[in-house]
Amino acid sequence: MADATTTTTGRTFRLELISPERVLLDRTVRSAQVPAEDGLVGVLAGHAPLVSPVVPGVLTLVDENGQRHRYAVGQGFVEITKDRVRVLVDSAEHPDQIDRTRAQKAFDRARERLGKRGSDKDVDFARAEASLYRAMARLKVVASL
Amino acid sequence: MAKGIKELRRRIRGVKNIAQITRAMEMVASTKLKRLQERAEGSKPYGEALRMLVGRLAGKVESEQFPLLRGNTSGAIGLLVVTGDKGLCGAYHSNLFKTVTALVQQNPGTPIKLFVYGGKGRIYFRGRKPGIELAYPDVVEKIPFVSVRDAVRGLVKRFLAGEIGSLKLVSTRFLSAAQQKPEVRDLLPIDPASLLGDPVAAKHFDPILEPSTEVIFERLLPKYLEMQVYGAVLEALASEFAMRRIAMKAATDAANDMISSLTRQYNRARQETITKELLEIVGGAEALKG
Incomplete structure (x- = not known):
């Protein structure tokens, strides 16, 4: 990592974003930010090898031309190796594919369900929480357009 | 005259x-088959990456400590049966139902809980011996991964709660465009040997594991199951359309x-x-x- 500090802006690495349905991205990027379990992990070329769970959130990347792209991602894993970052997630969406009103509705629904905590035994809170995070990620990505 | x-x-x-x-x-079935094969192709990179990760981590952990790799005391068998929603596909469904019936007869006295994908299975098993424990409402042909994921999560929860002692998958294997066969596979408890834990590769695989090797491995295991079931559903669908075409x-x-x-x-x-x-x-x- 130390040798990367001086020339990071010029250096690139390969980023793969893969869902069970398809390979969404396989491209060269300058940097990436992955929503890992312990917080956002910023990755530049030469990052130390790492494996960590990914939580629903926003994946940001900066391509070779300095352009920023954002994706709403679901749960999964990130695997950083010497020359490649691989993000395996249940789902990933580009802002173009996101339906804003649907995301907002999902957000409201999840919030309402979470509000019933303790009163209603039928509500699966872990699931409601996960869908809340997913909806938040979607809304954030759309807002960045 | x-x-x-x-x-x-x-x-x-x-x-x-x-x-x-x-x-x-026939023509519709054949185009759908082509599209499904593409879908199955698209799911391969994820499956492979996941398998590699699981294999390398499996070489690093003590498998006995993970409940999904251990049996539990429940004698009940869970059967996840993947059927289709439409008929006119030859012996596709009758072969599947025969396999399930044979399994039930081989295990007399053992409680069997049926989990069913597909409308045909819902209709067939309703009112028959083991009874349906849970039927998933999805249209199998359009099933997205997340829906399979939620179903598997529910099954894992039942296994961990001791409602079922093992889980088997009954689905049709796509051997070739001309040959498809129902098969029974064991899902839970996960056979540690099936994870292809590779101690040699694991040794050279030394990344930072956050929060810990165990936590990551524990999260990977259900994901691994989800992917297995998703793959089996895609394969079953390809078989269904191949048989319908024939x-x-x-x-x-x-x-x-x-x-x-x-x-x-x-x-x-x-x-x-x-x-x-x-x-x-x-x-x-x-x-x-x-």
């Missing part, structure tokens, strides 16, 4: 219509055979009437002469 000819003409027209429909269905091709061929045999009958009957009429005319003329 004239009525017989009319009847034959009507039947020929009817069979031709059927042949047209079955041919169209069944529809057979139906089209049979209809065409029937059309030619009916046409032959029709022509013969028509010829017969003409001959008879001619004979009558000739006979009548002879009689007038005489």
